[in-house]
Structures are given as C-alpha cells and as structure tokens.
Amino acid sequence: MGLLQLLKSQFLCHLILCYVFVVSGLFINLLQFCTLPVWMVSKQLARRINIRLAYCLSSQMVAMLEWWSGTECTLYTEPQSYRFYGKENAIVVLNHSYDIDFLCGWTFCERFGVLGSSKVLAKKELSYVPVIGWMWYFLEIVFCKRKWEEDRTLVAQSLQKLHDYPEHFWFLLYCEGTRFTPKKHQVSMQVAESKGLPILKHHLLPRTKGFWVTVQNLRGKAAAVYDSTLNFQNNEKPTLLGVLNGEKYHADLYVRRIPLDLIPEDEAECAAWLHKLYQEKDSFQEQYTQTGRFPGPIVSPPRRLWSLINWLFWSCLMLYPLGVLLTGLISSGSMLSIIVSLVFCSAASVGVRWMIGQTEINKSSNYGNKETTLNI
C-alpha cells in the first residue's frame, strides 16, 4: 500500500472529510432557506440560486468519487446521442443494484453540466436525511410514499411544476422501486410469472405506474428517455465507505437515448413498453457478465476540475474556523471543554455513519419483500 493510499484510509482523514461535508452542507441548507423570500419575488431567480447551491454540495461527493478515490467512470453510447446530453431535459431510467449507483449518476450529471438541477423520484424517507434530504426539498425533488393511491396525484402535481423550470435537468427514475436483493428478486419474479412476463436475471420487475405518470406529465418538457444500465468491472461491489477509504472502482454505464415521442401514451401500452425495455436491459447486463463490455462505442466525457475546485474551496472555508477553534480549545487547557468537544465529535461521527448507512443495500427497506407488498 502506497503512502497516499495509507493516508486515505486513516480515520482522521475521514473525520475531516465528513466534517467539511456536513458543516458546509448545513451552511448551504441555511443559505437555501434564505432563498425563500427571493422565491416570493422571483421564482426563477430562486431556482437558479438553488441550482448553484445544490451544485456546491453534491459536487463535493462527486469530487470524493472522482478525485479522492480516483474511480473511473466510462460511458458507452452512440455519438449521435452524445451530442444531446446536457443540452435537453431527459428522464433517466437506471438499474438500482449498487450502494453508489446514485453517485455514479451524479458524476455523469456533473460531466454534462446538469448536476445542480438533477432530479429524482425519491422515497419520502430520504427527505428527512439532514443535508442531502434538506437540499432536495429546495431543489423541487419529487418524493413518493410508494403507495400509488397517494402518489398518483402528488407525483403528477410535483412534475407539472417542473414545466417552467429554467435550466436543463435530468429526472432519474429507478423503476425497480427499491434496491436489488436476492429475496426481492425472488418475490418480484413470482409477480412476473403470475403476470406471464419473462424472468429477469439481473433486475427486479419494474414498477410501471411511476414511469407512466412521469412520461405523461413531462411530455412537452423532456425530449427523451435515457435508458441507462450500470455495472462495475471485475465484479466490484462498491460502497460509500470504500470511496471514503480511497478505493478505486471502475464503473461502466451504457446509455441509449430514446425520443419521448416513441413512448406510448396509453397506460397499459406504456407499461408493456417498460417491461420490454427491462428485458433488453437484462440482456445488456448478461452480455456484460459474459464479455465484460456493453454494446456500443465508448464516448467518455473526462472528469472536470470544477468539482475539485469547489471541494477545495469549501475545505479551506470550513477548516479555517475549525483550526481556530481547536487551537483555542487546547490552549484554554479546560478539561471540561475538551471532553464536551470529544463527545460532540463522537455524536457527529455516529450521525454521519447513519447517513452513509442510508446508501447501504444491506440496510435496504422491506419494500418489495414478500411480507409487505406482494398482492397476488
């Protein structure tokens, strides 16, 4: 292990990284809160400010992936599709099988200049996660309860509000609705069988209602669906803790651009179309498993310096007051202050560990397990 790698694996380094992320994040949340009055005067100005503030926060995590861990993200796509990326609104359909699939998605958003405005149909629970969840509130992220009776109007209304959104955005949809686990796979394949649908080997059966409602409500605003399939070389199982440890991963993303006009308007036809899409995605994953490659040429955009610059900026801004505070604390010689600070740091570490836990598949919800949602 090299010296740099050894340094990256040190707990103290992780504490510093997490400190910068959380404290700058809370500060950015506060700035976002302050845009509420602006919202009343000019909604579009408030949105543009929030896009930039969100960039300041999410690109720190992107920098950690690209510059700290050095993870390589390769894009397989057709050159004629590539020229549209970042220049139009799109609905992104992605498989949900890895702890850090959202982070790889963010990396591509950053490279195509849509990170600050990127959106997702997220489970409601994530809106309570400090820093990221609070940031999403101001970013008009669409939350769902994963209960169709309640979601159908809620989601449609939130999507309608995006029609006058002032900048290009990608709207991410994990149609599988939850992360892949062997148990959820088994249950969802029972549902597939009961519906006479082919068995998928690498995906859960997609939930079609959210896709249909998204496509219908973003017609006229989004130009295309980006069918995206993610995998990692050499059977890597990446985690956020691994990234924090400086481990380098190798992500491959295959993207097909499908004009929105080609997607049927009728709900049943749209559902059938999505099932077919997932059968194709499954065959791409199978090909990847067999050959280590996706079909199509590689047209990878390089990582940009912006995420690193932004990260260094926030690190300097946050570490300076910490240095002053620590110096004052040590020179005060007060045992009580030192103990209180240590307790505070330990509580903060537990909090950050909980946040990281939100990304871990082994802590995935019960949604999609037999006991909770199988209604056949």
Ligand SMILES: CC/C=C\C/C=C\C/C=C\C/C=C\C/C=C\C/C=C\CCC(=O)SCCNC(=O)CCNC(=O)[C@H](O)C(C)(C)COP(=O)(O)OP(=O)(O)OC[C@H]1O[C@@H](n2cnc3c(N)ncnc32)[C@H](O)[C@@H]1OP(=O)(O)O
């Ligand atoms: C060039 C580069 C391109 C791309 C780059 C890639 C990406 C970058 C893009 C953007 C990045 C942006 C942000 C990323 C940052 C962070 C993201 C982080 C995480 C958030 C993700 C989540 O929270 S995922 C969870 C929430 N989302 C969803 O659930 C979406 C999918 N779900 C739906 O659509 C659902 O339909 C619903 C939520 C709208 C409603 O849920 P409900 O449970 O009520 O579902 P249904 O009504 O659909 O369920 C009943 C039907 O399903 C059948 N059923 C029953 N059991 C199962 C089962 N186990 N599996 C499958 N199906 C089942 C049942 O029979 C019913 O069938 P019907 O025929 O009646 O429909």
Ligand SMILES: CCCCCCCCCCCCCCCC(=O)OC[C@@H](O)COP(=O)(O)O
């Ligand atoms: C630089 C320092 C890093 C500090 C790290 C703190 C990071 C906290 C990030 C929290 C972001 C949470 C995003 C999680 C996305 C996710 O993967 O959600 C799962 C849902 O889709 C499905 O849920 P489930 O049904 O449970 O599978």
